[in-house]
Amino acid sequence: MKGHPLARMVLYSVIATIVGTVLVLVIDWFPTGASTAAGPIDRLYDVLLVPSVVIFVLVMTVVIYCAVKFRAKPGDLGDGAPIHGSTRLEIFWVTVPFIMVTALAVYGWVVLDDIEAKQPNTLIVGVRAQQFAWRFTYPDEGDLKTNQLVLPKDRPVEFRVTTNDVLHSFWVPQFRLKTDTVPGLTTKIRVTPNREGRYDVVCAELCGIGHSTMRQAVRVVAPGEYSAWSAQAKKQQKTVGGETPPEPE
Amino acid sequence: MTLAGRLKAPGWSRAALSQPIGFLVALGVVVGVRALYGYDPLVDWDAIITVVLIALPLAFLVGIGCFDYWFRWASGAPTVPEDHSGHGARSWKDYFYVNTDHKVIGIQYIVTTFFFFIAGGLMAMVMRAELAQPGTQFVEPNTYNGLFSVHASLMIFLFIIPVFAGIANYVIPLMIGAPDMAFPRLNALSFWMLPTAGILMLASFFADGGAFATGWTAYAPLSTETPLGQTFFTIAVQFAGASSIATALNFLVTIITMRAPGMTFWRMPLLVWANFTTSLLVVIATPFIAGSQFFVLLDRSLGTNFFNVGANGDALMYQHVFWFYSHPAVYIMMLPGFGIVSEVISANARKPVFGYRMMAFSLMAIVVLGFTVWAHHMFVSGMFSWLRVPMMITTMLIAVPTGIKIFSWLATLWRGVIHLTTPMLFALGFITMFTLGGISGIMLAVIPVVIHVSDTYFVVAHIHYVLFGGSVFTIFAGIYHWFPKMTGRMYDESLGKLHFWLSFVFFNLTFGPMHLVGVDGMPRRVADYAEQFATMNVIISVSSFLFGLSFLVFLYNMVTSWRNGPKAAANPWRAHTLEWQVSSPPPIFNFDEVPTVVGGPYEYGVPGAVHGVFKEKRGAAVPAGGGGAPPPAE
Structure with missing residues (x-):
């Protein structure tokens, strides 16, 4: 009869693993993906979730099973079995996690190289942060300076990010990519927006009193619309001599 | 004692007197230096307060008496023979000196x-x-x-x-x-x-x-x-x-x-x-x-x-x-918490800690690996990018020694005789919650994921799973476990269990949803946030208030049990380690007789095994851990 409850424990843990896996994969974790990086990153996250569920369920099941099965009867002052260890078991739970994390690290590395790969025909966009706003320059568009961030769909963009004052972090959740802005450095991230729409540029690094409201918009538009916008903005910059006003919220 | 005597002797009167003196010294230093350099204005309050913040704590430490013995010795004055008057507490007031x-x-x-x-x-x-x-x-x-x-x-x-x-x-x-x-x-x-x-x-x-x-x-x-x-x-x-x-x-x-x-x-x-x-x-x-x-x-x-x-x-x-x-x-x-959990689990499962030497080796491994992972906090910081992948790998490797510990605790539970006391509940709660914190820790090592979730509520969730579900649960386990030893009284077991279940449930309801809002795009350290996160945040807030209230159960239990709890036996958990072989609370110098250690600390279930013995003057060794007469039932 000794094997019977153990088999039941295995059964429960298999059921819990299946339910848990389905549950975490059904959850819509991420905001809408709007760049080519979103697909690989979201998939990587999902792949990480599966072994996570397996391990968590394993730990939970053993804890609950032991707490129920081996709980002392009232008045039982006896001791448990004097098991001091098992080399075989210890080798097993050193090796398996080692292989698991190594595999996941390699996968993570592959995805990293993939999303950071250089692309041809890249649009350079300068991003300059200051407490508590973002400004953008388009060196490819006659050094256009603007408070608006407008990007053509499907064209790779390289953001060159810097700051006038303290650390900030340039983040568009829908693009999945982020980099800190560091005084004295120009940090770079590459993004290929692939979904038209209007998203938030969020500051993700504490930068002072206005940090939580340091949000602006990024618009991803069709290439034609982008050209029209940049021509219009260049004209405005020339005639007015100033910067384009920020977009209305 | 006269006022002058009180101001000379170490204690609160002298500490109080030290504060204005410390302030005046700091003021004098800043004004004096600024005068020497010819700076204007002479009185710069930011500078004065900076020096005051260093001077007042030091003056307090001198006043309360932390340095008396050393100063006396350093100045060549005859040392006062140690009469142990500053050793041990005879009333609650002694805790304030x-x-x-x-x-x-x-x-x-x-x-x-x-x-x-x-x-x-x-x-x-x-x-x-x-x-x-x-x-x-x-x-x-x-x-x-x-x-x-x-x-x-x-x-x-x-x-x-x-x-x-x-x-x-x-x-x-x-x-x-x-x-x-x-x-x-x-x-x-x-x-x-x-x-x-x-x-x-x-x-x-x-x-x-x-x-x-x-x-x-x-x-x-x-x-x-x-x-x-x-x-x-x-x-x-x-x-x-x-x-x-x-x-x-x-x-x-x-x-x-x-x-x-x-x-x-x-x-x-x-x-x-x-x-x-x-x-x-x-x-x-x-x-x-x-x-x-x-x-x-x-x-x-x-x-x-x-x-x-x-x-x-x-x-x-x-x-x-x-x-x-x-x-x-x-x-x-975290490591001290690991230690507490090992003590609590072995005593309450009545079993030797599984793989004792590997448990010690894994602590050492964490110490060494712990120094090779710091830059995983900086994956989006703009640092030189080649360092990211090595740091990702070392960070993930820490899962191996940590895994050894988790699995060894599970194996310690296996075929034990498990007493679900309050410290044991907290230890088991720790194992499960810390596993979750470890899992999100692995995710936070994988660079492409971190590029998205760094500086979001996902990180807030992770650190609270590690530090509350991890560290603080082990602290509660430790406090309950050694409460009888420290106070000489037992805590209320039902209130302790109530405290555990309330904390466990509301901890998860508070910090669990933070994973979701984090991945969904809510940055951390913000006083305000986008409308889309409103529903989740009100749920988190309500849970957190109930979570906060659960602490009152703990506080009430501690205060009333310390005052009026039933007297504790020397060894209420029937543990083998030496601290349980002396009275609760222990004598002022701990051991009337120095114990001799003859075996491992967790030899539960091994017939006749003891950890330490007191060799009494008669010459007959008295077992000091396990193997002795069973103490009264719980």
Whole structure:
């Protein structure tokens, strides 16, 4: 009869693993993906979730099973079995996690190289942060300076990010990519927006009193619309001599 | 005693007198130096307050009497023969004076740190009230930034790190069969530096411009440019850090040199191993945060340019130095908890700790690996990009020794005789919650995921799973487990269990949903957030209030049980380690007779096995751990 409850424990843990896996994969974790990086990153996250569920369920099941099965009867002052260890078991739970994390690290590395790969025909966009706003320059568009961030769909963009004052972090959740802005450095991230729409540029690094409201918009538009916008903005910059006003919220 | 006598003797009167003297000295130094340099204005309050913040705590430590013996010795005056009058507590009032007894100091640590735990917890409640709805309701953004900064600083520097030092202070000398710590006066000084650090942090709320508001990480150059409150943090960290380093040295020397005869390293209980490894981490790593905060202080007050890019400073350097301490600090906040859990689980499952030597080796592995992963906090910081992949790999490898510990605890439960006491419940709760924290930790090592979730609520969720579901659960386990030893009384088991279940449920309801809002795009450290996160945040806030209330059950249990709880037996858990072989509370010098250790600390179920024996004058050895007459039933 000794094997019977153990088999039941295995059964429960298999059921819990299946339910848990389905549950975490059904959850819509991420905001809408709007760049080519979103697909690989979201998939990587999902792949990480599966072994996570397996391990968590394993730990939970053993804890609950032991707490129920081996709980002392009232008045039982006896001791448990004097098991001091098992080399075989210890080798097993050193090796398996080692292989698991190594595999996941390699996968993570592959995805990293993939999303950071250089692309041809890249649009350079300068991003300059200051407490508590973002400004953008388009060196490819006659050094256009603007408070608006407008990007053509499907064209790779390289953001060159810097700051006038303290650390900030340039983040568009829908693009999945982020980099800190560091005084004295120009940090770079590459993004290929692939979904038209209007998203938030969020500051993700504490930068002072206005940090939580340091949000602006990024618009991803069709290439034609982008050209029209940049021509219009260049004209405005020339005639007015100033910067384009920020977009209305 | 006459007033003049009271002002001469160490104590609160002299401490009170020391404060105006310290203030005047600081004032004199600043005005004098500015006069020498011909600076205008002569009276610069920012400069004066900076020096005052260093002078007043030092003056207090002198006044309360931490240095009396050393000063007397250093000045060549005849030393006062040690009459042990400053050793041990005879009434509750003795806890408010400098005392050299490790048991008194342990309790001083624990009570003081829980005071700051409550203060930090109340700040969290205010933050959750503010975050219950988008927009600004209760506190302005600047106050909000101050609240989360002070909250985190108190929880880390004034609660988790020192409360473990407090528990270890009480338990370690008893566990290794020593009469006290190696350096009792240094031990007292270590304790008294703590409240000064905590009060500096709390006092920053009254500074011009509000409390320090740059997070507990105090990233430069924001921290070198913000108002005066930041200075309170940089100086408070020095006192907390010095306290931490001195205690760690004390533990190292105590553990290396003062073990009972027969207690080899491989017969030490795992809590002793845990504090040994933690102390190594503290001694090696803590000077780095001291350095980082000195850089900030010097940039702020003396015009150095460590982080001033305009003068060839380096802003990123701050983060490297800071995390070179603050990642190992994560293990400083966790390894002692691992030790507590090993003690609690073996005693309550009535089984030897599975794979004892691997448990000790994995602690050492974590110490070594812990120093090779700091830059995983900087994956989006703009640092040189080649360092990211090696740091990802080392970070993920830490899962291996941590996994050894989790699986070994599970194997310890297997075929045990499990008593679900309150400390055991907290230990089991710890295993499950820390597993979750470890899993999100693995995710936070995988660079492409981190690029999205760094600085979001996902990170907030992760650190609370690791530090609350992890560290604080082990602290509760430890407090309940050694409560009978420390107070001589039993706590209320039903209230303890109620406390566990309330904390367990509301902990998960509070911090679980934070994973979701984080991945969905809510940044951390924000006083306000986008409308789309409103529903989740109100759920989190309501859960957090109930979570906060659950702490009252603990507090009530502790206070009433300490006053009126039933008297505790010497060994209510029938544990084998040495601290349970003396009365509860122990005699003033711990052991009337030095025990001899003859076996491992966890030989449950091994017939006739004992850990230590007292060789009485008659010559017959009396078992001191296991194998003796069974104590009365629970």
